[in-house]
Amino acid sequence: MFGRGVISALYGWAFEKAGHEVEFYVRPGRKEQYGSELDLDILDGRASFKGVPVKEKWTIRMREELTPDHDYDLIVLSVNHNQFKDVVKVVGPNAGKATILIFNNLWDDLRDFAEGLPMDQIVWGFPGGGGGYRNARKLEGGFMKAVYLQTEETAASKPRHQSVAEVFRQAGFSFSWQKNIRDWYWLHFLMNVGMSAQVLKDGSHQELFRSPKKLAQMILLIREMLPLIAAKGGKVGLGASLAMRLPAGWIGYAMYRFLKIDSVLSAVMERLASTAYITRESFAHFPNDILADARRLGVSLPRLEAMERYFR
Incomplete structure (x- = not known):
């Protein structure tokens, strides 16, 4: 697992419980800073909609170097999208024969985003979980049963795709298969932009989540940005397109409920908010990147532009 962030820790724990050997690559000096134990307070959603509470001390293995002669079968990359180029500098020359699961938000074309990595070793996906660290060693979060993966037919390597799917299947996860993972990423990224911009304007997740009216404003932001997908050569799926045509007030109230x-x-959203794990700067990357791209492509985003002072 690249890094010891929320997603790496959640799924690393699930993989180890399923019988796999798991190690975390961390930056030099972080092993001592983090210590070898994680204090988990998470919800495991593989068997229950509400999630099964897990509270335990988990001893993890970390390493501060990566060389191409390693014997890993799988390297999982899940970091902030704006940090990914730095990740590639470490993993690219040291990928070895491992399959690389990109478990990440992204707004670029897939090949551009992963430039520097061996494309024929990549499988594309996205997690169904989240949360935050209360402190350097206490993780509060959870994950659902389903993870998002590209379909086997669209993978660069069917055997590598099958091996990744089997790791999740053995660990008790199910799948939401995405025939066009690139366009799915782009839509999901715009959803993150809408939430990030609204949170920065309102001051907190709690202010957003407790107000149907503010959630409706978030929906209007997302709806305004959808033409960007077409401007980049993508397409919004029929289901998402129809859903976004519903009155924003209806959708906002449904989300509130x-x-x-x-x-x-x-619970994941509440813990993300209460831990304040994601910084204002990290949130601001999402709307800033979209606004810059919209201006480059000539797509007007008046709602987002009016909020620019909150994330500039």
Whole structure:
């Protein structure tokens, strides 16, 4: 697992429980800073919509170097999209024969995003979980049963895709298969932009999640940005397109009600908010990147532009 972030830790724990050997690559000096134990307070959603509470001390293995002669079968990359180029500098020359699972948000074309990595070794996917660190050693979060993966037919290597799917399957996960993973990434990225910009304007996740009206404003932001996907050569799926045509107030109220249900998803969002794990700077990368691209492509985003002072 590249890094010891929330997603790496959550899925690393699940993989180890399924019988795999898991190690975390961390930057020099971080082994001593982090210590060898993680204090987990998470919800495991593989068997329950509400999630099974897990509270335990988990001893992990970390390493501060990566060389091409390693014997890893799988390297999982899940970092902030703006940090990915730095990740490539480490993994690219040291990938060896391992399959690389890119488990990440992204807004570039896939080949541009992964430039410097061996493309024929990559499988593209996205997690179904999240949360935050309360401190350097306490993780509060959770994951759902499903993960998102490109289909086998669209993978550069079917055997590598099958091996990744088997790792998740053995660990008790199910799949949401994406025939066009690139366009799915782009839509998901715009959803993150809408949430990030609205959170920065409102001051916190809690302010957003507790207000149907503010959630409706977030929906209007996302709807405004959808033409960017076509401008980049992509296409919004029929289901998402139809859903986004519903009155924003309806969608905002439905989201408000859903977030009040006792579920893994609502707990993940609450823990993300309460830990304040993602910094303002990290949130600001999302709308800043989109606004820059919109101006380059000549797509007007008046709602987002009016909020620019909150994330500049």
